[in-house]
Amino acid sequence: KTEEDLQFEAMFDKMAADSYQERIKELPKVTTRDIPVPMSTKAIKKTYEQLQENDDKQETNAVPFVLMVRNSKSGKQQFKNFVAPPDSDLAMNLKMQEQKIREE
Amino acid sequence: EEEDDEQITSKELAAHSCRYCGISEPSTVVMCNICKKWFCNARGNTSGSHILHHLVRAKHREVTLHEDGPLGSTVLECYSCGIRNVFVLGFIPAKADSVVVLLCRQPCASQNSLKDMNWDQDQWKPLISDRCFLPWLVKIPTEQEQLRARQITATTINKLEELWKENVEASISDLEKPGIDKEPSQVQLRYDDGYQYQNIFGPLVKLEADYDKRLKESQTQENIEVRWDTGLNKKIIAYFTLPKIDSDMKLMAGDELRLRYVGELHDSWSAIGHVIKVPDNYGEDVGLEMKKHSSNPPVKCSSNFVVDFIWKGTSFDRMQQALRKFAVDDNSVSNFIYSRLLGHSSADDVTFRISNAPKHFSAPNLPDLNRSQVYAVKHAIQRPLSLIQGPPGTGKTVTSATIVYQLVKINGGPVLVCAPSNTAVDQLTEKIHRTNLKVIRVCAKSREAIDSPVSFLALHNQIRNMETNNEYKKLQQLKDETGELSSGDEKRYRILKKQAEKELLDAADVICCTCVGAGDPRLSRIKFNSILIDESMQSTEPEAMVPVVLGARQLILVGDHCQLGPVVMCKKAAKAGLSQSLFERLVVLGIRPFRLEVQYRMHPELSQFPSNFFYEGSLQNGVCAEERKLRIDFPWPSPECPMFFLVTQGAEEIAGSGTSYLNRTEAANVEKITTRFLKSGLKPEQIGIITPYEGQRAYLVQYMQYQGSLHSKLYQEIEIASVDAFQGREKDIIIMSCVRSNEHQGIGFLNDPRRLNVALTRAKYGIIIVGNPKVLSKQQLWNNLLNFYKEKKVLVEGSLNNLKESMIQFAKPKKIVN
Ligand SMILES: [Zn+2]
Ligand SMILES: [Zn+2]
Ligand SMILES: [Zn+2]
Structure with missing residues (x-):
């Protein structure tokens, strides 16, 4: 690794630590609100293109997910589809959870 | 394959292509919200992906996904609080559903109510893993895409980011332009002539000016209340x-x-x-x-205010002007001084013949001088160039004031007296004023409103008190009352003001100002034969040259190269030697400084270590232990020796601002010691607390006022500042908090021996150091200091009521490069 690489890694760590510290300092200002899990996300419709795309490329194992975001202008809930690689933490976790439920 | 290569080089790259490597596949790139540049999520041969290299190097923290990517145009932000700092963002999956939500680590992802709502709180994961964005969020370009792209190293990335700070539109090809990466020329010991001198220092001043400008202009702060x-x-x-x-x-x-x-x-x-x-x-x-x-x-x-810092280039312009004048104007300094400053003439001693040599080398209303001070005065007034070294507490200011007094008595005025800082100028101005000479303090216009102990000597105030100038007074009164004058009156006012200034300056025996203040146009037509610069080790050479080129025939530099030197912020310029003072270079050239040898400040026990390690054991004590004994109840481990090192092994932390450090355990100990002193009857103004880090200063202020057992007002009146802020000053008691306690990162600020010297020599009656010997002992000088304390049996641990000698093992010292 070059000197710049090591420098970058140190700066990265510092940036992450600083950001966290800053949050802790600012805490009192932030009021958190409840976030209900949306009901029946399975029913959220995909666009035609997305279906097409999925048919073309998607490896059979890729796991479909929905990302819930807030529209930055209107502040309304939005749902965005994406797929997680089957070996990602996200997919593995879901698989485990589903297994648990099945066992119960 | 060939065709593809061509495409990358000749085709206009898409606006959203990675600014480093050119990859433009929408699912693999994100936009930095701050500078609107795009970067990809490939890491190439470096240790993080391109977008993260950019965010870290540019200190930017917010991004937006591409609209043609799988998630569409999405600003990454916390679902709950809306914060966009990607370094604190992560996601939580729902417990039994394939839904994911972005939440910040603190406080949103850790709030209790989440548990009841079927979110799997324990599964919170950051959006950045292994210094890349998670691939489901931003895809990683395929190996083939990466191979086809421009190969870029961390070094090139760094250079490009540096270039963007000057020119936001710069591209990789600009890096290849000549001159972009050239290191500046190093300062030298000797110079051929004034031109070469200017050619070397000019670019360094420019570097520092550019750095200062960039720093100021990048500090704009939003959302200010x-x-x-x-x-x-x-x-x-x-x-x-x-x-x-x-x-x-x-x-x-x-x-x-x-x-x-x-x-x-x-x-x-x-x-x-x-x-x-x-x-x-x-x-x-x-x-x-x-x-x-x-x-x-x-x-x-x-609310909704923004604060910008305004950069002013005046002082840098004045340094450049001084360098130019030194190069081209034969009358800027005498031939002798010219060649001495360039390091030419051999060490032959030239003295002035003084017809009316004084019999007593003292000045009215100033203390009598000791032997080494008298020699210094004698030496200085007879020579065209002299260096006077004043270690801490040796009466440097009194000696300087006496020299100035004698120079005026011998040659008449005006003598120009400068120092790098306003505080130092004010101190010396006050002493010179006591000798009944006519002194004028010239301030920068922007500082006219700032009060100082010598405000009444300031040019702008003396004008108001002139008796002859009635018309001017009337106009001034009108201006003060109404805020402005009619344009005709304003014109008249300015003319009268100029005349009055000239009249006062012409009649002055001594004119005092900062080094850069000497570049004030009001002083440009005055010829100064004798110039004295106090604290001269704290000015850069170009800064010292501003007064010097006003005609110096006789130059006296007072300072101490064993104390802190000038502050140079641009690393490049500092490395090239801008941080070496003229005083220091002349010492290296073989001009022997005349050293003042008797110190009147410190308890003899306190001066021993500094004398031995910084002044070859030459410091004598002008005060005895009895005169420096505090008659208070305080648990000194060894009452004859009013000092100790309190072993404190708390962890350091990065302070809230993110650019400084703090140490809570040390702060707690400092509070206990301070409270004990206050309870024993010491007044707050007798105590000074030194800490090298701004983070610790802010923390100590807070901690003492809220956690201290006495009234918070008492703590408020205690001065807490950096070593640098205490230079040139003294306190009865000094408590020092070292802060750094990190095994790996060295001790930063405390590494400079000159800074340690200054820290150790501020106290008159007693000093207490709070720190971690395990870390500090790695550095040679600190190792010596710790052993010194250990031998004196004042390296202690435990509570104040029960201090015990510490048996802690020191580390082996090694050279740490700062
Ligand atoms: Zn940016
Ligand atoms: Zn890239
Ligand atoms: Zn949040």
Whole structure:
């Protein structure tokens, strides 16, 4: 690794630590609100293109997910589809959870 | 394959292609919200993906996904609180559903209510893993895409980012242009002539100026809340705090800031003001006095303000002018001084013949001088160039004032007296004034409103008190009352003011100002034969040259190269030698400084280590232990030796600002010691607390006022500052908090022996150091100091009521490069 690489890694760590510290300092200002899990996300419709795309490329194992975001202008809930690689933490976790439920 | 290569080089790259490597597949790139540049999520041969390299190097923290990517155009932000800092963002999956939500680590992802709502709180994961964005969020370009792209190293990335700070539109090809990466020439010991001198120092001054400009201009702070007030002079004052100021930035009274309103409750407004209050024990807020003519500030509004720092190049311009004058103007200095400054003439000693040599080398109303001080005065007044070294507490200011007095008596005036800082100039001005010489203190216009002990000697105040000048007085009165004059009156006012200034300056025996202040146009037509620069080790060479080129025939540099040198912020310029003072270079050239040898400040036990390690054991004590004994009840481990090192092994932390450090355990110990001193009857102004880090200063102020067992007002009156702020001053008791306690990162600020010397020599009666010997002992000088304390049996641990000798093992010292 070059000197710049090591420098970058140190700066990265510092940036992450600083950001966290800053949050802790600012805490009192932030009021958190409840976030209900949306009901029946399975029913959220995909666009035609997305279906097409999925048919073309998607490896059979890729796991479909929905990302819930807030529209930055209107502040309304939005749902965005994406797929997680089957070996990602996200997919593995879901698989485990589903297994648990099945066992119960 | 060939065709593809061509495409990358010749085809206009898409606007959203990675600024480093050119990859433009939408699912693999993100936009930096701050500079609107795009970067990809490939890491190439480096240790992080391109987008992260950019965010880290540019200190940017927010991004937006591409609209043609799988998630569409999405600003990454916390679902709950909306924060966009990607370094604290992560996601939580729902317990039994394939839904994911972005939440910040603190406080949103850790709130309790989440548990009840089927979110799998324990599964929170950051969006950045292994210094790349998670691939489901931003895809990683395929191997083939990466192979086809431009190969870029971390070194090139760094250079490109540096280049963007000067030119936001620069591209990789600009890096290949000649001159972009050239290191500046190193300063030398000797120079052929004034031109070469200018050619070497000019670019260094430019580097420092550019750095200073960039730093100031990058400090703009948004979302500032303002509290409005009106001062006694009826000017409007805005108070606010600056949460994210870079620790390199030293905000000082007199600095200019621009305040802008960007909200919707008032028309857009912007105005400039002078800083009249900086963060201190009484509060972290900054006070900004708005200029008189700034039109109706939105005093009804309190939020949505922006603060900009205003860069002023005046001092750098003056240094450049001085360098030019030194090169081209034969009359700027005498031939002798010219060749000495360039390092030419051999060490032959030239003395002036003085017909009316004084019999007593002292000055009215100043203390009698000791032997080494008398020699220094004698030496200085007879020679065209002399260096006087004044170790801590050796009466440097009195000696300087006496020299100035004698010079005026022998040659008549005016003598020019300078120092790098306003505080040092004020101190010396006050002493010279006592000798009954006619002294004028010339201040920068921006500092005229700032009060000092010698305000009455300031040129702008002396004009007001002139008896002859009635018309001027009337106009001044009118101006003070109404705020402005008619254009005709203003013109007349200016002419009269100029005349009055000239009259006063012509009659002065001594003119005092800062080094850069000597470049004031009002002084340019005055010829100064004798020039004295105090604290000269604290000015850079070009800074010292500003007064020198005003005609020096006789130059006296007073200073101490064993104390702190000038502050140079640009690393490149410092590395090239700008941080070496003229005093230091002349010492290296073989001009022997005349050293003052008797110190009157420290208890003899306190002066022993500094004398041995910084002054070859030559410091004598002008005070005895009895005169420096505090008659208070305090648990000194060894009562004859009023010092100790309190072993404290708390962890250091990065302070809130992110650019400094703090150490809570040390702060707690400092509070206990301080409280004990206060309880024993010491007054707050007798105590000084030194800490090298701004983060620890702010923390100590807070901690003592809220956690201290005595009234918070008492703690407020205790001065807590950096080593640098204490240079040139003294306190009865010094408590020092070292802060760094990290095994790996060295001890930063405390590594400079000159800084340690200054820290150890501020106290008159006693000194206490709070720190971690395990870490400090790695450095040679600290190792010596710790062993010194250990031998004196004052290296202790435990509570104040029960201090015990510490048996802690020191580390082996090694050379640490700072
Ligand atoms: Zn950016
Ligand atoms: Zn890239
Ligand atoms: Zn949040």
